[in-house]
Amino acid sequence: MATIYEVAALAGVSPATVSRVFNGHTVSPEKVRLVREAAATLKFAPNRTARRLRNQSSELIALLIPDIENPFFTALARGVEDRAQESGFSVVLCNTDDDPAKETRYLEIAMSEGMAGVILAPAASDGDLAQIVAQGRPVVAVDRSTGFDIDAVMVDNRAAGAAATTALFDAGFRRVACIAGPLGIESTEERYLGWRQVVAKRSDGTDAPEFLQHANYRVDGGRTAMAALLALETPPDAVVTTNNLMGVGALQVLAEAGIAPPAFGVAIVGDLPFTTFSPDVVTQVHLPARHLGVTAASMLMDRIAGDTQPARIVVLRARIASDADADSV
Amino acid sequence: MATIYEVAALAGVSPATVSRVFNGHTVSPEKVRLVREAAATLKFAPNRTARRLRNQSSELIALLIPDIENPFFTALARGVEDRAQESGFSVVLCNTDDDPAKETRYLEIAMSEGMAGVILAPAASDGDLAQIVAQGRPVVAVDRSTGFDIDAVMVDNRAAGAAATTALFDAGFRRVACIAGPLGIESTEERYLGWRQVVAKRSDGTDAPEFLQHANYRVDGGRTAMAALLALETPPDAVVTTNNLMGVGALQVLAEAGIAPPAFGVAIVGDLPFTTFSPDVVTQVHLPARHLGVTAASMLMDRIAGDTQPARIVVLRARIASDADADSV
DNA sequence: CTGAAAGCGCTAACAG
DNA sequence: CTGTTAGCGCTTTCAG
Numbered sequence: 001m002a003t004i005y006e007v008a009a010l011a012g013v014s015p016a017t018v019s020r021v022f023n024g025h026t027v028s029p030e031k032v033r034l035v036r037e038a039a040a041t042l043k044f045a046p047n048r049t050a051r052r053l054r055n056q057s058s059e060l061i062a063l064l065i066p067d068i069e070n071p072f073f074t075a076l077a078r079g080v081e082d083r084a085q086e087s088g089f090s091v092v093l094c095n096t097d098d099d100p101a102k103e104t105r106y107l108e109i110a111m112s113e114g115m116a117g118v119i120l121a122p123a124a125s126d127g128d129l130a131q132i133v134a135q136g137r138p139v140v141a142v143d144r145s146t147g148f149d150i151d152a153v154m155v156d157n158r159a160a161g162a163a164a165t166t167a168l169f170d171a172g173f174r175r176v177a178c179i180a181g182p183l184g185i186e187s188t189e190e191r192y193l194g195w196r197q198v199v200a201k202r203s204d205g206t207d208a209p210e211f212l213q214h215a216n217y218r219v220d221g222g223r224t225a226m227a228a229l230l231a232l233e234t235p236p237d238a239v240v241t242t243n244n245l246m247g248v249g250a251l252q253v254l255a256e257a258g259i260a261p262p263a264f265g266v267a268i269v270g271d272l273p274f275t276t277f278s279p280d281v282v283t284q285v286h287l288p289a290r291h292l293g294v295t296a297a298s299m300l301m302d303r304i305a306g307d308t309q310p311a312r313i314v315v316l317r318a319r320i321a322s323d324a325d326a327d328s329v
Numbered sequence: 330m331a332t333i334y335e336v337a338a339l340a341g342v343s344p345a346t347v348s349r350v351f352n353g354h355t356v357s358p359e360k361v362r363l364v365r366e367a368a369a370t371l372k373f374a375p376n377r378t379a380r381r382l383r384n385q386s387s388e389l390i391a392l393l394i395p396d397i398e399n400p401f402f403t404a405l406a407r408g409v410e411d412r413a414q415e416s417g418f419s420v421v422l423c424n425t426d427d428d429p430a431k432e433t434r435y436l437e438i439a440m441s442e443g444m445a446g447v448i449l450a451p452a453a454s455d456g457d458l459a460q461i462v463a464q465g466r467p468v469v470a471v472d473r474s475t476g477f478d479i480d481a482v483m484v485d486n487r488a489a490g491a492a493a494t495t496a497l498f499d500a501g502f503r504r505v506a507c508i509a510g511p512l513g514i515e516s517t518e519e520r521y522l523g524w525r526q527v528v529a530k531r532s533d534g535t536d537a538p539e540f541l542q543h544a545n546y547r548v549d550g551g552r553t554a555m556a557a558l559l560a561l562e563t564p565p566d567a568v569v570t571t572n573n574l575m576g577v578g579a580l581q582v583l584a585e586a587g588i589a590p591p592a593f594g595v596a597i598v599g600d601l602p603f604t605t606f607s608p609d610v611v612t613q614v615h616l617p618a619r620h621l622g623v624t625a626a627s628m629l630m631d632r633i634a635g636d637t638q639p640a641r642i643v644v645l646r647a648r649i650a651s652d653a654d655a656d657s658v
Numbered sequence: 659c660t661g662a663a664a665g666c667g668c669t670a671a672c673a674g
Numbered sequence: 675c676t677g678t679t680a681g682c683g684c685t686t687t688c689a690g
Contacts, residue, residue, distance in 0.1 A: 003667055014677045019669055048441045049382045050667030053682045074398045081424055093422035095410055112377045248603040255605045274577040274602050276584045332683055343661045348685055379683030382666050
């Protein structure tokens with residue numbers, strides 16, 4: 001890997017001039033040509049590590065997500081990437097597994113790597129954000145909020161939960177259960193509260209406490225919970241799941257039991273990935289995953305550019321998906 | 330962020346000693362204690378940028394994949410990450426969109442960022458690997474091969490295509506079509522050849538040339554191709570798709586046409602992500618995505634550690650998935 | 659075992 | 675407009 005010194009020598013100029021050429025500063029056209037030629041023959045590319053050490057910041061941002069295998073988060077990542085790309089930033093993706101320790105470790109790496117900023121979908125209980133925030137590095141939270149006074153992009157989870165539930169009642173179901181995520185995850189709590197609100201208003205009173213199931217946020221969690229629901233003495237006739245993967249699990253169990261929708265009502269907060277179900281049959285409350293990513297990245301870019309306004313919270317709307325949607329996942 | 334100088338001052342030792350403590354070199358127990366205490370109170374973490382500039386290499390590896398929203402690649406990524414983690418490496422994920430220009434750009438970044446190595450699922454036509462290979466940085470190809478003499482981890486694609494096709498004939502189907510990916514992508518070509526071999530042997534001669542459809546590698550490609558197949562004067566009674574997403578597209582069209590499996594035979598080379606279909610109904614040739622990742626990462630770790638044996642090609646077996654499989658996706 | 663000092667490649671004053 | 679120079683924070687000889 002050639003250095004600016006070698007390029008400078010070949011072009012007959014000083015290293016500083018080479019640096020200027022590559023940073024868009026004013027240099028006489030003649031020397032620009034000389035430098036570019038020299039750089040080309042030497043296949044020179046500026047060493048980003050050295051540049052970063054000097055500048056104390058890079059064109060790299062970190063994106064920490066809990067589960068890279070969940071299409072919701074990959075769509076979000078895609079949005080982040082596209083927006084970051086536009087501003088010349090590259091994205092480092094880190095999988096936290098919803099593990100606060102891993103989250104903290106990656107946060108530390110992001111700092112000591114001198115990354116320009118981080119977008120964080122926080123784990124259930126926060127890792128140690130304190131340090132990175134104190135240091136003044138830009139951080140944007142996405143999907144879940146943190147205890148810190150930082151920018152955040154959220155979804156109106158309660159409304160989403162309510163919308164899913166309402167759709168089921170409107171379709172004529174009366175005994176609407178809920179498969180919620182683990183306790184302590186904000187987005188899940190909110191979606192579950194949306195469900196409860198609507199049930200309180202519209203149910204005919206036959207719903208049992210067992211109609212609320214807590215499960216892990218994955219396919220197998222959905223399976224377990226759905227099986228438990230079906231085993232009840234008086235089972236529900238419909239179910240709301242508070243995320244996409246649990247919805248898949250529920251549908252699998254239903255299919256195996258021979259009571260696939262629309263015989264049994266299913267509404268999902270989130271998008272059913274790669275589904276063969278029509279939105280007419282399984283209600284999906286579309287979460288703007290990609291848009292969340294784009295928005296978060298935009299906010300981060302602002303901060304990196306030096307924006308110092310007070311922390312903003314942006315809340316995006318979820319909406320019932322229809323066949324007309326060509327959007328995402 | 331504290332520096333080793335501040336730690337050294339507080340501990341009453343030289344910066345060199347601080348460095349030694351953090352790199353496991355021999356230092357008297359007494360000073361080790363002093364340094365650790367000082368570091369703790371200052372919340373010191375070594376600056377990776379500076380360290381890298383000095384060492385010319387980091388504990389970061391790049392993983393370049395064509396599509397982060399394809400579960401095959403995220404499972405692969407997961408494998409890479411888990412294995413890299415074990416050796417203390419972090420993984421930077423880059424999305425190439427199957428675009429050689431983007432691939433080349435990320436390759437350059439990987440180099441100038443001083444990353445320890447890269448794992449590459451090459452785009453259709455190779456980006457510029459020449460430079461990075463010439464420079465001697467470790468590169469491992471995965472899923473698709475390159476024109477270069479480097480380590481590679483592949484799947485036995487021809488056998489996979491043949492297995493999918495055979496399963497369909499064994500189930501009694503006789504007019505087995507194939508939805509293949511774009512021309513020029515090796516994995517697809519091979520899987521399609523596997524299909525052709527079996528068809529030549531077992532078909533009753535009624536198959537038309539139109540039974541082979543080339544489509545883009547995504548859900549909509551599968552949809553278009555399946556629709557074309559169904560529109561034929563004498564349509565097939567079964568179809569093999571050469572990747573997972575096209576399989577989803579085909580199933581969607583079939584469902585909409587009211588001829589879902591098992592009425593119409595479907596076999597997929599790859600795993601149907603988040604499916605509600607039983608493997609008894611839709612044949613899936615399981616691709617060891619995660620295992621590919623683990624293997625590639627292992628090979629890369631070897632190279633980074635200084636292994637200089639000649640380039641190895643590892644071929645992993647695909648196999649028909651059954652209900653018993655709890656594995657992956 | 660420990661300290662002093664050189665330098666990894668680059669950029670940003672500061673002169674000229 | 676351009677060259678000289680001083681570090682960014684760390685590791686690593688080289689002496690002691």
